[in-house]
Amino acid sequence: MTRRTDVLVVGAGPAGSAVAAHLSRAGLQVVLADRAAFPRDKACSEYLSPETVRLLDRLGVVADLEALGAQPLLGTRVIAPRGAKLCGSFARSARPPWRPSGLSVRRTLLDARLVELARASGAELAERTTVEDLLYDRGGVSGAVIRQADGGRDRIQARLVIGADGLRSVVARRIGRRRHLPPSRMAFVAHVAGVSGLDGFAEMHVSETGYVGLNRVALDADGRTIANVALVVPRAEARSAAGRVTDFFFDELGRFPGVRGRVPRGGVVREILVTGPFAAWSSRVVTDGALLVGDAAEFFDPFTGEGIGTALQGAEFAAQAAAAALQDGGQATAVRLAPYRLARRAAFAGRRAVERLVGYGMYFPALFDRAVERLERRGLADTFIGVTGDCLPARAVLNPAFLARMVL
Numbered sequence: 001m002t003r004r005t006d007v008l009v010v011g012a013g014p015a016g017s018a019v020a021a022h023l024s025r026a027g028l029q030v031v032l033a034d035r036a037a038f039p040r041d042k043a044c045s046e047y048l049s050p051e052t053v054r055l056l057d058r059l060g061v062v063a064d065l066e067a068l069g070a071q072p073l074l075g076t077r078v079i080a081p082r083g084a085k086l087c088g089s090f091a092r093s094a095r096p097p098w099r100p101s102g103l104s105v106r107r108t109l110l111d112a113r114l115v116e117l118a119r120a121s122g123a124e125l126a127e128r129t130t131v132e133d134l135l136y137d138r139g140g141v142s143g144a145v146i147r148q149a150d151g152g153r154d155r156i157q158a159r160l161v162i163g164a165d166g167l168r169s170v171v172a173r174r175i176g177r178r179r180h181l182p183p184s185r186m187a188f189v190a191h192v193a194g195v196s197g198l199d200g201f202a203e204m205h206v207s208e209t210g211y212v213g214l215n216r217v218a219l220d221a222d223g224r225t226i227a228n229v230a231l232v233v234p235r236a237e238a239r240s241a242a243g244r245v246t247d248f249f250f251d252e253l254g255r256f257p258g259v260r261g262r263v264p265r266g267g268v269v270r271e272i273l274v275t276g277p278f279a280a281w282s283s284r285v286v287t288d289g290a291l292l293v294g295d296a297a298e299f300f301d302p303f304t305g306e307g308i309g310t311a312l313q314g315a316e317f318a319a320q321a322a323a324a325a326l327q328d329g330g331q332a333t334a335v336r337l338a339p340y341r342l343a344r345r346a347a348f349a350g351r352r353a354v355e356r357l358v359g360y361g362m363y364f365p366a367l368f369d370r371a372v373e374r375l376e377r378r379g380l381a382d383t384f385i386g387v388t389g390d391c392l393p394a395r396a397v398l399n400p401a402f403l404a405r406m407v408l
C-alpha cells in the first residue's frame with residue numbers, strides 16, 4: 001500500500017516530536033513514525049540547561065514536566081582527573097539566564113510528553129513503525145519504505161522526509177556524508193536510589209580516560225533521591241563489559257575517587273542502558289526532499305549536556321524552513337531548505353567548538369586539571385558553565401583573553 005502526506009518525520013524523540021508539532025501547527029499534514037512505542041526510555045544524563053527549558057517552555061510543556069517530578073538543576077560541578085574542582089552556577093553566569101535553574105527529567109516522561117504534544121498539534125503518530133529505506137523520484141527523496149509491527153511493509157510518499165532518527169539514523173546514512181569523529185566512547189547509564197551527597201548541582205567526575213555524571217533526576221515515593229549515574233568510557237575499554245555490565249559499571253565507578261562509595265549497588269532502580277559509540281555528524285543536512293535534525297544531523301558529546309537543546313532549537317529552524325519550502329504545494333528542494341542549513345551553522349558553530357575544546361581537553365589530564373583549577377580560582381567557573389548551558393554565547397569562552405586566563 002502507498003499513502004501520501006506532506007511531511008514524514010522519522011523518529012519521535014525530542015527533535016522529531018518538536019518538528020512534527022511545529023509543522024502540524026503550521027497546517028501541514030504530518031506523519032510521525034517511530035520504531036518504538038511510547039513511553040520509551042533512552043540512555044541520557046537527563047540534564048536540561050535553562051536555555052533548553054526555555055525551548056521547552058515555547059512548546060508549552062514545562063509546567064507539566066515539573067508537575068511530573070522534574071528536579072531543578074542549579075549548575076554543574078566538575079572534578080578534574082587530578083582533583084581540581086570548579087562549581088558553576090547558571091544563576092551567577094554573567095548574563096542572567098532566562099530562569100536561574102535548568103531541569104533534570106526522566107526521558108520516559110520528557111519524550112512521552114513531547115510525543116503527546118505532537119499528536120495534540122495534529123500529527124499522526126505511527127508507533128512500532130520502522131523506516132527501512134528511502135524512496136526517490138528524479139534524484140530527490142520522495143518518501144520511505146516502512147515496516148510495521150506485524151512485519152508488513154508499506155510506502156509513504158512525502159513532499160519532505162525529516163530524518164530525526166537519532167545517532168544511528170537510517171535517513172542520514174542514505175543521504176550520505178555521515179562521518180564519525182574521535183573520541184569513540186560508550187556510555188552506561190543507570191537510575192540509582194540512595195546516592196549520597198547530591199544536591200541541585202550535577203557533578204562531572206573526569207578521569208584520564210572517561211567521566212561519570214551524577215544528577216538528581218527524581219524523588220521516589222519516600223522522598224529519596226533517584227540519581228542518574230552515567231559512565232562514559234573509551235570504546236576499547238567498554239569491550240570488557242560484554243556479559244558483565246553491572247560488574248563493569250560498578251568496578252569503573254570505583255575508579256573515580258569522588259564517586260567511590262556513594263552509589264549503592266543495591267539501589268539500582270532501572271536497568272543499566274548501554275549506548276554508543278558516539279560522535280557522528282552529517283556534513284549534508286539538507287538534500288532534495290529531505291533534511292536531518294537532532295542527533296541525526298549532529299551528535300554533541302554528553303559532557304556539555306547540549307543534545308536536547310540542540311535538537312529542539314534545530315527543530316524550530318527546520319520547521320521554519322520546511323514550512324516556507326512547502327508553501328507552494330511542490331516538493332521541498334535543497335535550495336529551498338538552504339536557510340535551515342545556514343541557521344544551524346550560525347547557531348551551533350560556537351557550541352560545537354566549545355564541545356570539541358572540552359572533549360579534546362580530556363586527552364590532556366594535566367592541562368584539564370590546570371584549566372579547572374584556574375577557572376575556579378579566577379572566578380570564571382560560572383561563565384564556563386553558563387556557556388556549556390547556553391546561558392551565554394560561546395564567544396564568552398572562545399576568546400584569547402578567556403582562554404589565556406584558563407590555562408596560563
Ligand SMILES: Cc1cc2nc3c(=O)[nH]c(=O)nc-3n(C[C@H](O)[C@H](O)[C@H](O)COP(=O)(O)OP(=O)(O)OC[C@H]3O[C@@H](n4cnc5c(N)ncnc54)[C@H](O)[C@@H]3O)c2cc1C
Nearest residue numbers: 011013014015035045046047131166187294295302307308
Ligand atoms: C550517554 C548520553 C548522555 C546524554 N546526556 C544528555 C544530557 O544530559 N542532556 C542533553 O541535552 N543531551 C544529552 N544527551 C544527548 C541526547 O540524548 C540527544 O541529543 C537527544 O536524545 C537527541 O534527540 P533526537 O530526537 O535527535 O534523537 P533520539 O532521542 O535518539 O530519538 C530518535 C528516535 O528515532 C527512533 N528511530 C531510530 N531509528 C528509527 C527508524 N529507522 N525508524 C523509525 N524510528 C527510528 C528511535 O526509536 C528514537 O525514538 C546524551 C546522550 C547520551 C548518549
